[in-house]
Amino acid sequence: MSVNTSLASIGRVIRIRVSGLGTFTRFFWLLLQRSGIVFSRPRLVSQQIHFIGNYSLLIIAVSGLFVGFVLGLQGYYTLNRYGSEEALGLLVALSLTRELGPVVTALLFAGRAGTSLTAEIGLMKAGEQLAAMEVMAVDPVRRVLAPRFWGGVIAMPILAAVFSMVGILGGWVVGVLMIGIDTGAFWSQMQSGVDVWKDIMNGVIKSLVFGVAVTLIALYEGWQCRPTPEGVARATTRTVVAGSLAVLGLDFLLTALMFSN
Amino acid sequence: MSTEKTDWWVGLFVLLGGVALAFLALRAANLSSFSFSPSYTLSAKFDNIGGLKVRAPVKSAGVVVGRVSSISLDTKTYQAVVRIDMEKGFLFPLDSSAKILTSGLLGEQYIGLEAGGDEKNLPDNGMIQYTQSAIVLESLISQFLFNTAEKQGSKTTPPGASDKPQN
Amino acid sequence: MPSLSTAPDDLVLRLSGVALGYGDVSILRDISLDVRRGQVVALMGSSGSGKTTLLRAATGQIKAQAGCVTLFDQDLSKASGPALQTLRQKMGVLFQQGALFTDLNVFENVAFPLREHAKLSPSELLMRVLDTLEAVGLRAAAHLRVSEISGGMARRVALARAVILEPELVLYDEPFAGLDPISLGITARLIRKLSDRLGCASVVITHDITESFAIADHVYLVGQGVIKAHGTPKTLGISTDPYVQQFLKGQPDGPVPFDYPSTPKFEAWLVNQEAKR
Numbered sequence A: 001m002s003v004n005t006s007l008a009s010i011g012r013v014i015r016i017r018v019s020g021l022g023t024f025t026r027f028f029w030l031l032l033q034r035s036g037i038v039f040s041r042p043r044l045v046s047q048q049i050h051f052i053g054n055y056s057l058l059i060i061a062v063s064g065l066f067v068g069f070v071l072g073l074q075g076y077y078t079l080n081r082y083g084s085e086e087a088l089g090l091l092v093a094l095s096l097t098r099e100l101g102p103v104v105t106a107l108l109f110a111g112r113a114g115t116s117l118t119a120e121i122g123l124m125k126a127g128e129q130l131a132a133m134e135v136m137a138v139d140p141v142r143r144v145l146a147p148r149f150w151g152g153v154i155a156m157p158i159l160a161a162v163f164s165m166v167g168i169l170g171g172w173v174v175g176v177l178m179i180g181i182d183t184g185a186f187w188s189q190m191q192s193g194v195d196v197w198k199d200i201m202n203g204v205i206k207s208l209v210f211g212v213a214v215t216l217i218a219l220y221e222g223w224q225c226r227p228t229p230e231g232v233a234r235a236t237t238r239t240v241v242a243g244s245l246a247v248l249g250l251d252f253l254l255t256a257l258m259f260s261n
Numbered sequence B: 001m002s003t004e005k006t007d008w009w010v011g012l013f014v015l016l017g018g019v020a021l022a023f024l025a026l027r028a029a030n031l032s033s034f035s036f037s038p039s040y041t042l043s044a045k046f047d048n049i050g051g052l053k054v055r056a057p058v059k060s061a062g063v064v065v066g067r068v069s070s071i072s073l074d075t076k077t078y079q080a081v082v083r084i085d086m087e088k089g090f091l092f093p094l095d096s097s098a099k100i101l102t103s104g105l106l107g108e109q110y111i112g113l114e115a116g117g118d119e120k121n122l123p124d125n126g127m128i129q130y131t132q133s134a135i136v137l138e139s140l141i142s143q144f145l146f147n148t149a150e151k152q153g154s155k156t157t158p159p160g161a162s163d164k165p166q167n
Numbered sequence C: 001m002p003s004l005s006t007a008p009d010d011l012v013l014r015l016s017g018v019a020l021g022y023g024d025v026s027i028l029r030d031i032s033l034d035v036r037r038g039q040v041v042a043l044m045g046s047s048g049s050g051k052t053t054l055l056r057a058a059t060g061q062i063k064a065q066a067g068c069v070t071l072f073d074q075d076l077s078k079a080s081g082p083a084l085q086t087l088r089q090k091m092g093v094l095f096q097q098g099a100l101f102t103d104l105n106v107f108e109n110v111a112f113p114l115r116e117h118a119k120l121s122p123s124e125l126l127m128r129v130l131d132t133l134e135a136v137g138l139r140a141a142a143h144l145r146v147s148e149i150s151g152g153m154a155r156r157v158a159l160a161r162a163v164i165l166e167p168e169l170v171l172y173d174e175p176f177a178g179l180d181p182i183s184l185g186i187t188a189r190l191i192r193k194l195s196d197r198l199g200c201a202s203v204v205i206t207h208d209i210t211e212s213f214a215i216a217d218h219v220y221l222v223g224q225g226v227i228k229a230h231g232t233p234k235t236l237g238i239s240t241d242p243y244v245q246q247f248l249k250g251q252p253d254g255p256v257p258f259d260y261p262s263t264p265k266f267e268a269w270l271v272n273q274e275a276k277r
Helices: A002-033 A042-052 A054-081 A085-126 A129-135 A140-179 A183-193 A196-224 A229-259 B003-028 B137-156 C051-059 C082-089 C106-117 C122-135 C151-163 C181-198 C209-215 C233-237 C242-249 C264-276
Strands: B039-046 B057-060 B063-074 B079-087 B097-102 B109-114 B126-128 B130-132 C011-022 C025-036 C040-045 C066-071 C091-094 C169-173 C201-206 C218-223 C226-231
Touching: A002 A140, A002 A196, A042 A054, A042 A085, A042 A140, A042 B003, A054 A085, A054 A140, A054 B003, A085 A129, A085 A140, A085 A183, A085 A196, A085 A229, A129 A140, A129 C091, A140 A183, A140 A196, A140 B003, A196 A229, A196 B003, B039 B063, B039 B097, B039 B130, B063 B109, C011 C051, C011 C201, C025 C040, C025 C051, C025 C066, C025 C201, C025 C218, C025 C226, C040 C051, C040 C181, C040 C209, C051 C066, C051 C091, C051 C169, C051 C201, C082 C091, C091 C151, C106 C122, C106 C151, C122 C151, C122 C181, C151 C169, C151 C181, C169 C181, C181 C201, C181 C209, C201 C209, C218 C233, C218 C242, C226 C233, C226 C242, C233 C242
Parallel strands: B039 B126, B057 B109, B097 B130, C040 C201, C040 C218, C091 C169, C169 C201
Antiparallel strands: B039 B079, B057 B063, B063 B079, B097 B109, C011 C025, C011 C066, C218 C226
């Protein structure tokens, strides 16, 4: 009896997940269809870039700085064993532009901007603001969701670039100013080893993909949540969890695609 | 916040992103190396290019004077054809030679260009005649073994010259 | 405002034999009501009788399970997308909690429909919004944030937002709920005044008898999933129907029972609780 019910419940869970995926995809398509507002009312998008991007700048920059510091320290200790400490600049730059910049920024983004998006949409739903808009013949997907989506997608690569830049500078501070590696070696090894198209452009592409994934998940969870305090709380948790897992999973996929020989 | 102020901050934000990207591209990566300065093309044929990659530097006396733009195989002679973008300011004589060298002991491979003595210079789309292929580690080892084997052989074959075994 | 040449009796909203519900559950059956231009119609009933569901059917938010909902001479079940948007622009809704946009201030809230649907110059917009705010007595509150105003004021701001496009039909969902006596009087008078001034039809969903009877032309009483009675306030006042009597007099027990009916689930739960001791 219990085996039957376990199988039935597994089947039901799978069914729920798959149909949830279908709803998610339809939501994505709906958002894309209503995205014309980016051109007709760019002010709305610009406002969202402000709320999503500018307000995340502090945490991204500070995190980037500390990650750069740590990379500088740890990188030095390891490279020193093989007498290659002059390659520290190369190590820090490649780690940041290829992986840490896009990924860590996306994870922080999911936590900071993702949750605030989910909570905002969820609370608007709970306060009947979205229903009021609908009844006023204003499409809430077009007016509320689409600007937030494109705001997030535009803000993410910028934040990731800032993270990488600040991180490299942080690594320089630790490696050159504190430990005493030659500054010329730091930069020249980096410049000869980091390729604009292979490393930096791929990092930008990654951060764009992550931006789409995290913002989409955040908006979806807010849109679908139950309009109660508990519902909003659950939705924000799911945004962080699903968003982070999506980022890590996509990172593996993209790295395999981009950096395999 | 009024819309004008928001626009200003967003503009700054996007500008910051642009600065960060520019920093990464120019200071951290190799974009600044003359990708946009005028260049002319030379080609060279090698028996073996080893680990030479596209965008590898071409150096003369250690100074970067060009970059590898493409690598292909000539199906008639089965030699590798390497095309090089050379900086317009640097002209080399017709009898210059190109060698594939390794930077450091196990580093990346690059093309070393040695100037010849000819009065005329290589023109655009010219062909470098004298080339030396990359040193492939396996052939080096087998050559070393072959040489050692020969030396051993020459020690034991001549009659009357055998050594008394030393204890 | 140009008057549309609709049917000679100026029918704005009609429900005939409508059944409404969510999923498989039916909350209301056989609902028939008419709303005409210039009328104030009150929809009354006890809590949970499905009044908000009726409102959702009138706005097109949910589709009728049976019967026909006609809005401005158009069958709502056939209207969708752009047609529905056009219909909704002729209609204003006052939600129960106001449903103001909390990230905007009072002025921006009332200006929202104008910004979305009308092309006005900034000065025209300013004048129009301030005029509408003046009609509800809140002209000097235009700069305040939504978090800074009281519940009664928020209700009035929402009212201003609902009527700024000069709609032909205004729906009020529990406009009197939770208001102090002064605000009650103000709101009731505003509803009547706006209806007369704009010449629109008003549907007021409420369970407040005194105020609504004072301003309504026609009253529908909803209970137990059907329309129990309807007529002018005078007619209902002298009705002998026991449900109407219980409702109007506020009697605790009658056709609407005081005791929640017992169900098998409750019996099972009770057995469980007693077994624990």
